[in-house]
Amino acid sequence: MLRAVRRNKTTMAGIVLTLSIIAVALLAPWITPFDPLEQNIIRGDLAPGGEHLLGTDNFGRDVLSRIILGTRISLTIAFSAVGLALTVGSLWGIVAGYKGGKIDALSTRFIDMLMTFPTVILGLMVLAVLGSGMGNLAIAIAVAITPRFARIARGSAIALKERDFIQAARALGMSDTRVIFFHIIPNVMNDILVVATLWTATAILQEANLSFIGLGVKPPMPSWGGMIRDGVNQLLFQPWLSIAPGVAIFIVVLAFNMIGDGMRDVLDPKTTE
Amino acid sequence: MLRYCIRRCLWALPTMFAVLLFIFIVMRVMPGDPAYAILGEEAPPEALQEFRRNWGLDRPLIHQFAVYIGGLLTGDLGVSMANRQPIMPQILRALPYTLDLTIAGSLIGLILGVPLGVFTARNRNRTIDYVGRIISLAGLSVPSFYLGILLIFFLSFKYQWFPVIGGGDLSDPWSRLYHLVLPALSVGLSQTAYITRVTRSSFLEVINADFVQTARAKGLRENPVMFKHALRNALVPVVSVTGIYVGILIGSSILVTIVFNRPGLGKLMVGAISTHDYTMLQSIMAIYAGIIVIVNLLTDLAYGLVDPRIRYR
Numbered sequence: 002m003l004r005a006v007r008r009n010k011t012t013m014a015g016i017v018l019t020l021s022i023i024a025v026a027l028l029a030p031w032i033t034p035f036d037p038l039e040q041n042i043i044r045g046d047l048a049p050g051g052e053h054l055l056g057t058d059n060f061g062r063d064v065l066s067r068i069i070l071g072t073r074i075s076l077t078i079a080f081s082a083v084g085l086a087l088t089v090g091s092l093w094g095i096v097a098g099y100k101g102g103k104i105d106a107l108s109t110r111f112i113d114m115l116m117t118f119p120t121v122i123l124g125l126m127v128l129a130v131l132g133s134g135m136g137n138l139a140i141a142i143a144v145a146i147t148p149r150f151a152r153i154a155r156g157s158a159i160a161l162k163e164r165d166f167i168q169a170a171r172a173l174g175m176s177d178t179r180v181i182f183f184h185i186i187p188n189v190m191n192d193i194l195v196v197a198t199l200w201t202a203t204a205i206l207q208e209a210n211l212s213f214i215g216l217g218v219k220p221p222m223p224s225w226g227g228m229i230r231d232g233v234n235q236l237l238f239q240p241w242l243s244i245a246p247g248v249a250i251f252i253v254v255l256a257f258n259m260i261g262d263g264m265r266d267v268l269d270p271k272t273t274e
Numbered sequence: 275m276l277r278y279c280i281r282r283c284l285w286a287l288p289t290m291f292a293v294l295l296f297i298f299i300v301m302r303v304m305p306g307d308p309a310y311a312i313l314g315e316e317a318p319p320e321a322l323q324e325f326r327r328n329w330g331l332d333r334p335l336i337h338q339f340a341v342y343i344g345g346l347l348t349g350d351l352g353v354s355m356a357n358r359q360p361i362m363p364q365i366l367r368a369l370p371y372t373l374d375l376t377i378a379g380s381l382i383g384l385i386l387g388v389p390l391g392v393f394t395a396r397n398r399n400r401t402i403d404y405v406g407r408i409i410s411l412a413g414l415s416v417p418s419f420y421l422g423i424l425l426i427f428f429l430s431f432k433y434q435w436f437p438v439i440g441g442g443d444l445s446d447p448w449s450r451l452y453h454l455v456l457p458a459l460s461v462g463l464s465q466t467a468y469i470t471r472v473t474r475s476s477f478l479e480v481i482n483a484d485f486v487q488t489a490r491a492k493g494l495r496e497n498p499v500m501f502k503h504a505l506r507n508a509l510v511p512v513v514s515v516t517g518i519y520v521g522i523l524i525g526s527s528i529l530v531t532i533v534f535n536r537p538g539l540g541k542l543m544v545g546a547i548s549t550h551d552y553t554m555l556q557s558i559m560a561i562y563a564g565i566i567v568i569v570n571l572l573t574d575l576a577y578g579l580v581d582p583r584i585r586y587r
Contacts, residue, residue: 114292117566121525129547209417237431247420255415
């Protein structure tokens with residue numbers, strides 16, 4: 002599979018792009034040309050060019066520096082959300098699929114019910130209850146995508162549990178918990194990780210959506226969605242304020258989508274050949 | 275077909291009930307005490323007590339849930355906690371705008387997406403296919419609200435072809451449509467990207483299937499084979515995912531209504547979140563859930579229509 006991934010140009014381009022973006026996020030505090038939080042009204046509303054490559058906002062903060070710091074914030078929220086959803090969703094799905102019976106039937110109903118809600122609406126619902134902020138935003142996104150992981154993990158667990166090596170482990174008297182942790186989880190992880198790259202793209206989009214509504218990180222910390230919202234009122238005269246952070250969202254989401262798309266091609270070659 | 279329709283409709287009822295129960299638990303039980311949330315931590319105990327009594331929050335939860343369901347069934351959604359106005363008329367005022375946007379966006383997605391999917395599939399691995407795939411992948415990567423901002427910037431500010439904000443006058447079809455174009459494109463173009471991709475991959479699966487080869491072997495010309503045999507079968511998966519995509523569209527339309535400052539459920543909902551208006555939120559959620567359950571029901575029925583085998587399962 003690794004070789005097939007390496008041969009797929011879209012995936013490789015996506016991986017290179019994603020790694021560069023992660024590097025930008027990690028190095029953010031050292032590579033921003035200006036302090037992303039420092040206000041300087043005298044330099045406010047400068048057009049892109051010269052010292053400030055992407056201009057400044059009305060507080061005189063450098064837009065490029067804020068976008069770079071925003072990369073770190075967006076990725077932190079998206080990765081935390083996906084990590085949380087992956088852990089909770091996989092365990093939930095695996096236990097339901099492995100146990101079967103009434104637990105499974107009930108949990109499948111619940112998953113299906115949760116999946117009728119669009120992720121934005123579910124996210125808004127959670128934020129309405131928890132309040133805004135970085136941690137709550139990650140939880141809200143996680144709640145919205147957890148059912149997706151649960152569904153995939155359940156399917157894989159059901160397929161696995163009839164396999165000989167699992168039956169053998171049980172016949173040897175291994176407890177359910179041990180079977181799940183030592184045999185099921187390691188074998189389900191491949192499917193789950195492919196799904197995780199796809200849902201990271203969604204998580205970043207959701208972060209942008211919910212920050213745009215104003216429920217994300219609190220000012221003065223920059224988030225891409227929040228920057229777009231702040232710039233929207235000046236769209237006519239300072240369009241770069243909204244347009245530049247949108248381009249950042251586009252590039253990052255595209256990078257993850259390219260990986261996911263390529264992975265799907267590798268797993269399901271019919272669609273490309 | 276009638277029996278299939280009735281069975282599907284009956285199935286939707288328990289789903290709707292479960293969804294309403296879930297919304298009730300999240301909105302009414304999880305926030306703790308709405309009295310604290312609205313009046314603040316320092317409010318005098320008498321005020322908190324009176325607030326709870328006025329809104330029926332001192333009653334048992336089962337009773338509160340029964341009142342909520344009873345209200346939904348009789349069309350009485352109660353009164354907004356924030357502006358003390360009845361909720362139903364506010365929702366009815368906003369609903370046409372939301373439905374206009376949902377329907378127009380979905381139509382744009384289907385009208386552009388299906389032909390594009392077929393076209394790229396038939397030109398598989400040619401330049402045009404690669405270009406189409408890149409554009410549709412890019413389409414998935416742009417948030418709809420950002421697309422809306424770009425459309426405003428170019429088509430309203432630069433060229434002044436369309437109005438910048440507002441929802442238009444509902445009684446004037448021309449104004450209603452004119453104000454709908456840009457918001458509908460913002461959500462519709464993302465839909466197009468989704469539908470193009472799923473049509474392409476499903477068409478590719480069908481294109482080499484035995485029954486298509488047989489049709490060719492019979493000496494049928496390529497176009498009837500493609501459109502009569504292949505397309506109809508390729509549409510089955512497309513129909514089945516349209517329901518999911520309409521759900522995504524409804525979610526992104528909330529943000530697009532904010533960009534265009536357009537009346538609608540989305541705007542009402544964001545306002546309700548900022549004022550902690552739990553009664554309003556609960557009602558809007560119920561209406562959204564109702565729309566989604568109905569959309570899923572319709573796609574299931576369409577599914578039965580496109581693929582007769584489903585009806586007999």
